[in-house]
Amino acid sequence: MKREVMTFPPDLIEALRTAHHVVVSTGAGVSQESGIPTFRDGLEGLWEIFDPEQFATPQAFARQPDLVWGWYEFRRAQVAKCLPNPAHQAIATLARKVRRLTVITQNVDNLHERAGSTDVIHLHGSLHAPICASCGQSYMMSANDAQAGETGGRLPPPTCPSCGGLVRPGIVWFGEMLPEEALERAQQATLHCDVFFSIGTSVVVYPAAALPFMAAEQGACVVQINPEPTGLDDYASFSLVGKAGEVMPELVAAV
Ligand code: NAD
Ligand code: ZN
Numbered sequence: 001m002k003r004e005v006m007t008f009p010p011d012l013i014e015a016l017r018t019a020h021h022v023v024v025s026t027g028a029g030v031s032q033e034s035g036i037p038t039f040r041d042g043l044e045g046l047w048e049i050f051d052p053e054q055f056a057t058p059q060a061f062a063r064q065p066d067l068v069w070g071w072y073e074f075r076r077a078q079v080a081k082c083l084p085n086p087a088h089q090a091i092a093t094l095a096r097k098v099r100r101l102t103v104i105t106q107n108v109d110n111l112h113e114r115a116g117s118t119d120v121i122h123l124h125g126s127l128h129a130p131i132c133a134s135c136g137q138s139y140m141m142s143a144n145d146a147q148a149g150e151t152g153g154r155l156p157p158p159t160c161p162s163c164g165g166l167v168r169p170g171i172v173w174f175g176e177m178l179p180e181e182a183l184e185r186a187q188q189a190t191l192h193c194d195v196f197f198s199i200g201t202s203v204v205v206y207p208a209a210a211l212p213f214m215a216a217e218q219g220a221c222v223v224q225i226n227p228e229p230t231g232l233d234d235y236a237s238f239s240l241v242g243k244a245g246e247v248m249p250e251l252v253a254a255v
Contacts, residue, residue, distance in 0.1 A: 005250075006247065006250040006251075008240075008250075008251055008254050009238060011221075012221070012223065012237075012238050012251075013254055013255060015194070015195050015221040016094075016097075016098065016195055016255045017255060018194075019098050019099065019193075019194045019195045020099050020100065020194055021099065021100045021101075021102070021189065021192055021193040021194060021195075022094065022095075022098045022100070022101045022102075022193060022194070022195045022196075022197070023101075023102050023103075023104060023189050023190055023193040023195070023196045023197065023211075023215065023220075024091050024094070024101065024102070024103050024104070024197040024199065025103075025104045025105070025106075025196065025197060025198050025199065025201065025208070025211055025212065026091075026103065026104070026105045026106070026107060026112070026197075026199050026200055026201065026244075027105075027106045027107065027199070027200045027201025027202065027203075027208075028106070028107060028200060028201070029199065029200020029201060029202075029226060029227075029244060030085075030087050030088065030105075030107065030111075030199050030200035030244050031082075031085075031088075031107055031109055031111055031200075032200065032243075032244075033085040033086075033087065033243060033244065033245040034082040034083060034084065034085045034088070034109075034111055035082050036078070036079065036082055036109060036111075038200075054067070055067070055068055055071050056171070056173045056174050057173050057174050057175060058133075058168075058173060058175075058176065060173075061133065061166075061168050061169075061173075065156070065157050065166055065168070066154035066155060066156050066157070067154050068157075068168070068169065069154075069155050069156065069157035069168070069169065070153050070154045070155035072127060072169040072171065073155050074153075075108075075127055076127040076128065076141070079109040079110065079111070079127060082109070082111065083111075083114075084111045084112070084114050084115035085111075085244075085245045086245040086246075086248065086249045087199065087200070087243075087244035087245040087248045087249070088111045088112055088114070088115035088117070089115045089116070089249070090248040090249040090251070090252040091103060091112065091115065091117060091248065091252075092112070092115045092116035092117045093252050094252045094255065095117060095118070095119070097252070097255050098255075100119075101117075101119065102119045102121065102185075102189040102193075103117050103119060103120045103121065104121045104123060104186045104189065104190075104208075104211065105120060105121070105122055105123065106123050106124050106201060106205065106208050107122075107124075108122065108124055108125055108126050108127045108171055109127060110126065110127070110128050121182050121185055121186050121189075122179075122182060123172075123178055123179075123182055123183065123186060123208050124171065124172045124178070124208075125169075125170045125171040125172045125179065126170050126171075127141075127169065127170075127171070128140060128141050128142075128170075129141070129170040130157075130158075130167050130168060130169055130170045131167070131168060131170045132160035132162065132163060132165050132166070132167050132168075133165055133166050133167070133168040134160065134163050134164075134165025134166070135160060135162055135163040135165055137160055137162045137163070138170065139167060178207065183207065186208075186211060187211070187214070190211045190214050190215050190218075190220075191214065191215075191218055193215060193220050194220055194221065195220060195221045195223065196211070196212060196215035196216075196220045196221070196222045196223070197223045197224075197225065198211075198212045198222065198223070198224045198225075198226075198230075198232055198236070199224070199225045199226070199244050199248070200225070200226060200244050201226075201230075202228075202230055203230045203231050203232045204230075204231070209231075212224075212232050212235070212236070213232075213235060216235050216236075216237075221237045221238070222235065222236045222237050222238075223236065223237065223238045223239075223240065224236040224238070224239045224240065225240045225242065225244050225247050225248060226239075226241070226244075227241060227242055227243055
């Protein structure tokens with residue numbers, strides 16, 4: 001069967017070729033084709049048993065640290081089994097074609113880094129960077145050493161070598177502030193970019209959802225890639241309807 005070659009608006013290609021700073025903001029949709037379910041399609045499978053009250057608040061961790069740590073170790077093990085997809089790879093390739101590129105992700109997996117992206121801001125934290133719940137010391141965990149088995153279950157969290165407190169997942173939980181430095185860097189990049197991509201995000205979780213509007217306001221070319229409509233449709237300079245892993249590689253090849 002003959003495959004159609006995608007064509008892109010010449011203005012978009014020109015904007016990318018002449019850009020000084022490109023920002024690529026990504027959400028769960030970018031990792032979907034790697035086999036990591038988004039919240040929405042995940043009401044079955046991974047997210048079926050997920051009750052935010054039980055797993056994703058500081059109170060839940062204080063109450064049942066073994067349950068919470070076990071859940072995030074399980075998710076880290078799931079991510080270790082997944083591979084970056086053509087969207088992650090195309091974003092890393094684009095970084096080599098433009099002067100400067102910053103990735104701002106709401107994802108807590110490490111697939112951008114594993115695809116070769118180097119400037120990655122994790123707005124909602126990371127499965128691989130836990131922190132001490134008492135003294136705030138941060139730790140790095142390698143991609144392939146998750147302790148949990150196939151089903152998750154309870155697992156005692158490590159204790160902090162500095163203070164003896166419990167180490168907790170480095171995830172921004174419900175009711176928590178975003179890491180200040182990450183948010184500040186994301187906002188600065190957004191205010192100074194000339195092209196801003198919004199890929200695979202439903203644009204509903206704030207403050208991340210404010211970034212594309214901030215970019216549009218300061219005059220950047222805003223490009224959305226999503227198979228479904230979002231609240232950004234009417235504000236984006238270009239709305240490319242489709243899967244990130246299909247659209248992004250063709251777009252980057254055309255630059
Ligand atoms: P979301 O689940 O609210 O929205 C996902 C978006 O991706 C939707 O608009 C959907 O239409 C789109 N999408 C689905 N498949 C796609 C594809 N193949 N290509 C392009 N787009 C696709 O996710 P969100 O906007 O990131 O925000 C929700 C929260 O979920 C965030 O806080 C995030 O931390 C968390 N989350 C993260 C992961 C991860 O780390 N991989 C996974 C699930 C949820
Ligand atoms: Zn500590």
